[in-house]
Amino acid sequence: MKILLIGYGKMGKTIEQTALAKGHEIIGKIDHTNAEELQNYTSENTDVAIEFTHPESAFGNISYCLTHGIPVVSGSTGWLDKFEEATKLCAQYGGSFFYASNYSVGVNLFFHFNEYIASKMKDYQEYQVAIREVHHLQKVDKPSGTGITTAEGILASYKDLEGWVSDNPEEKTKLNIASEREPDVVGTHIVTYSSEVDQIELGHIAHSRAGFAEGAVMAAAWLQGRQGVYGMKDMLNL
Structure with missing residues (x-):
């Protein structure tokens, strides 16, 4: 080509x-x-x-x-x-x-599994769902596009949530995306389902571009x- x-x-x-x-x-x-x-x-x-x-x-x-x-x-x-x-x-x-x-093929498999897990976890309201994304210091947009796509995959099942919000965990009516910027990080995305008794995580960590x-x-x-x-x-x- x-x-x-x-x-x-x-x-x-x-x-x-x-x-x-x-x-x-x-x-x-x-x-x-x-x-x-x-x-x-x-x-x-x-x-x-x-x-x-x-x-x-x-x-x-x-x-x-x-x-x-x-x-x-x-x-x-x-x-x-x-x-x-x-x-x-x-x-x-x-x-x-x-x-x-x-x-990344791996990230898109992550998206696929994220949607599946969300479709099951929505029935267990004792778990609070949140997203954390970490990128390099030069990353312009915040949250990342991958973080937003991850959020959209969850929101498709969580109809009671009113969209997503950036770096505001106190906003309980929306899905929070926490964004961090650190040196030499290619890209990390982690979805967490937390309850009083345990925690479930789905994550993808890129080692290179x-x-x-x-x-x-x-x-x-x-x-x-x-x-x-x-x-x-x-x-x-x-």
Whole structure:
């Protein structure tokens, strides 16, 4: 595949290494220093774009790809208030859009098990559910996109909770997501069910970014020849 990297930070560089190792070609690298060069890429010279940028630039990048016929795989978080708009653009232009808050196969299995456990635990009201996520100091959004996806998986079963809240455990009507930022942490997510007598935990701890990059490149290959909006559940058949 001829891959355009939009975003060339830690994830972009790891994706580049993974893609090259698999025999793919990196035809361009776009970041804040050369953002105007994005207009040089179209469906004529690009098989797929992999986009990992910041909340303020993600939607613009995704929109460009969808309106110019470039299949796009995005892992940017913090912009999902415009996800429905991106979905409409994808349909309008017959585009291909793959989005995940986390591309790790392990994390997506974690999401799957999280939803299953929540569907069972909702019947045991003596257990209080909470989420804790820990990332590196450079992580811009808070809580993480993975933390929000985890919360959504729980809320699908916990109908009495009124959404999620960030770093406010005293708000009992909502699901609390506690966010911590520490040096050199790739990503940790832990769901805890606590009662007076015991505690149940489901967690995922990433040791490196390699798993995220592997999943993103896998998604880019899987997206070839498809139209519509997809996610990890589609690719992994979960």
